Amino acid sequence: MASDKPEFLQEAGPAAWRLAAQVVTAVGQVLLWILTGIGRLLKPLTGRLVASLYGRSTPPDPSHRAPGGTMYARPGAAAPTPHTPPLLRWLHAWRRFGRSWWYGPVTGAVLALAALFEIPLHHRQAVSLLGGFALASTVPLMFRRESLRPAAAITLGALAASLLSGQPLLATTAFAALYTLFLLAQQLPRQSTGVLGVGSVVAVGVVYVASGSLDGIPWPASLVAVVAALGLGDARRTVETAEASMDEERERNSETLTRLNAVQREQAVLRERARIARELHDVVAHSVSMIAVQAETAPYTMQTLSPEAKNGFAEIAGAAREALEEMRRLLSVLRAEPNAEPAEVTPQPRLDRLNELIDSHRGAGGEAQLRVNGAVRPLSTTIELSAYRIVQEALTNARRHAPGSRVRVELDYLGDRLAVRVTDDGSPVPVTRVENRTKAMGHGLVGMRERATLLGGRFAAGPRAEGGFAVQAELPVGQNRRS
Template sequence: MVTRNDQTDHAPPLGQDLAPHAWRLSGRIVAGVGQILLWIITGLGRLLKPVTARITAGLYGASRRPAPRGPGGTALYEAPGPAGPLPRWIGAWREFTESWLFAPLTGVAMTLAALAELAPHDESPVSVAGAFAVAVTLPLVWRREFLRPMAAVVLAAYAASLLTGQLLLVTTTAAALFTLHSLARHLPRPSTGMLAVGGVVTIAVVYLAGDGLDPLPWYAAVLVLLAAIGLGDARRVVETAERTNAEVRERNTETLTRLSVVQREQTVMRERARIARELHDVVAHSVSMIAVQAETAPYTMDDLSKEAAQGYAEIAHTAREALVEMRRLLSVLRADAGSEPESAPQPRLERLPELIDQHRGAGGHVDMTVQGEVRGLSTTVELSAYRIVQEALTNARRHAPGAHVRVELAYLNDRLAVRVRDDGAAAPTMVLDPTGGAGGHGLVGMEERATMLGGRFAAGPADSGGFVVEAELPFAREENPRS
């Protein structure tokens, strides 16, 4: 018997066991009420979406999406017309609401409205009712800077006014509900649950000890209280989700940007390695000729001094070393083994008619014109011009099949101008796929060839339709015509 009494004395109180469960249950009830209200509002919004879309289009104008840009910054299509009349006013209002001026003005307006609401009831502003009205509404001026102290003053003054039997004013009730909504919007979920429990307890005390809420049924007061707190909590959840989604989108955008930069750098490196392999044949041929002529000079020249023979030997030795170093450099720059053998002869401009015939044989329509005095250029300039025309024709077949293509070569005083234009509609993939597909040079490769020679390159939609590729390849003035 004594043992049972000892156990009874040490048992925890019943309220201590129920407090955590009641606290969790209150938070879930508040969240549930807020979620139900959000579902109702969302459903009404979906039902009214066609009507609101038309009204929004009339007020804001048609939706404006940024037009994609081509390589030269040219828009692929025209942007929509001007926006409607409201965007700038809405923007100004948002700036105003985010400024320090908005809260003071609304707080003062609420205070004046509360005092004006007392006038029909023969209540002077200098009275107990006026003091409570000011105490409930005026602290809203500082709700941005000091939310929790402001809320404590507002809610305490409102509860005291109800307990002392003051008039139930619409303005002060709205101020109290707005304060509860703001607290629930900024407080965490557990604190919101405690706020709801405290609000319900306060309402019960007011109904039992005073007559301030007698004009309202008790269930209506509880429902309005839970609705204000629930909407604030739901708004906090939505804002948190929006911030999380915005952070995720920002991280994804940064990742895609970095991947795009890395992909472009890899494309540039591959194209440079491809150009290096092509130029290897050109330079290796010239250096080999130097080595051969230097080695054979002592056998083809009579009365050659010992110093001259030694000089020719040094030239041959240096040329052979240069060939070895070039092969080593080429092995470092090689991007993919097995593409384009090193010993393949590199094309020059004299082979452009063959390229034109190949394009016509594939069903394309192409014309070529040459302006200026045709002259022999360096192998690097002619090879770059040939490759640019080749890739432009390939892109025309891929993205504008059946379009008429015009190839123009212009021999100017200090540069060779290359222009390839088709009259078909340029597909967006011309811009979005700068590499031109697997194995192709693409826009990046053409640009690398032009900039390697110190020239200029541009590509994009033409003004009158189609797609145009332009390149200017400078060359030395002292180059002699090729025999």
């Protein structure tokens, strides 16, 4: 059925709506411009106000920056004292006050004094029936932490008696009653809180019917205030229960993570020891196999040997072969780990290959220098292998945690030990990464420490005072010679 309205009337409605929308948009845009301009004018003032309340973050002192960009404290310099913003100081002071034993007596006494000062505003004397009811409704709150339920009974009963006797309602006594309901709902079970709510609503209804003390307050407002006080108390109890549960959960998670980290570290130690044992097996196996071969070939190369000497060489070869079999059996146990790394089949590296290691580090984008001090002399294969692996792991950690830094490798041939030192000067990486470097390099440091400890040496690693990181190891050599 066609519309009876003229065509211009049908189009006038949408046009009027679009025009009204444009007018509203224009007015709103003008208001936004005005508010934006006011905000820009007040921005310096608000910035100073916020800075005075919350504090202003100050940039770090450039004198504490290491040459490579890493932040370290200067040697002997006192640590800067952190500045607490005023607002946080006030909040901390209030929290300390709230946790103190005199919080309840002080706040209750202040509320009682406020009630006495409010009584003259209603043209009544402080020493009167209203004053007695006011004190009875506020003074018990001084003991609310020790005996909440008896104090609440006195407070609510005194207020109900005051209203039923026709006394005017004081703002302080009304606040005391609502606060008491809040505290009860915060501590009582939810079922008891429901019973308390029903009783409070009935009591408010009885006061409205039996006296005119609340005639100036609409009854819906009174009911909403009572229900709101109980609801806020119940919500607070729920929040506190949830926070307690979260704290317990965080504590359990922390304990679990601590145990997990301990297990992971123990597994890393075991894996590194197995790896070191495999490498040492390869070294010792080579030497023992050489002994066996020499002992077996001696009777054929030396024709003048007596039968007793030939038997001695045979026993040496047999003992060497048995030792090799025992080492292979032990190594098979180590290699039985499900996640064990495959053993190397190439010859184990020694210190004469350090230049190749330095060149590979440079090829990966790093800077490294090698310096050798003292009289270079041949050492045992185990000592040279351990020193090589320590330098290799230190260079790997430098590339991983301080990319682009300059690394210095030093070998000191001392009388009874070989000192290995690998240092870097830091790198322009985030400060938090460098500060947590010791933790992040956990497994690498474990391997280096295990190598030094198994040989009876010493090991140390950590940040340097002038910036960067240092790895130091001392391996005892005694009278060892190249095997």
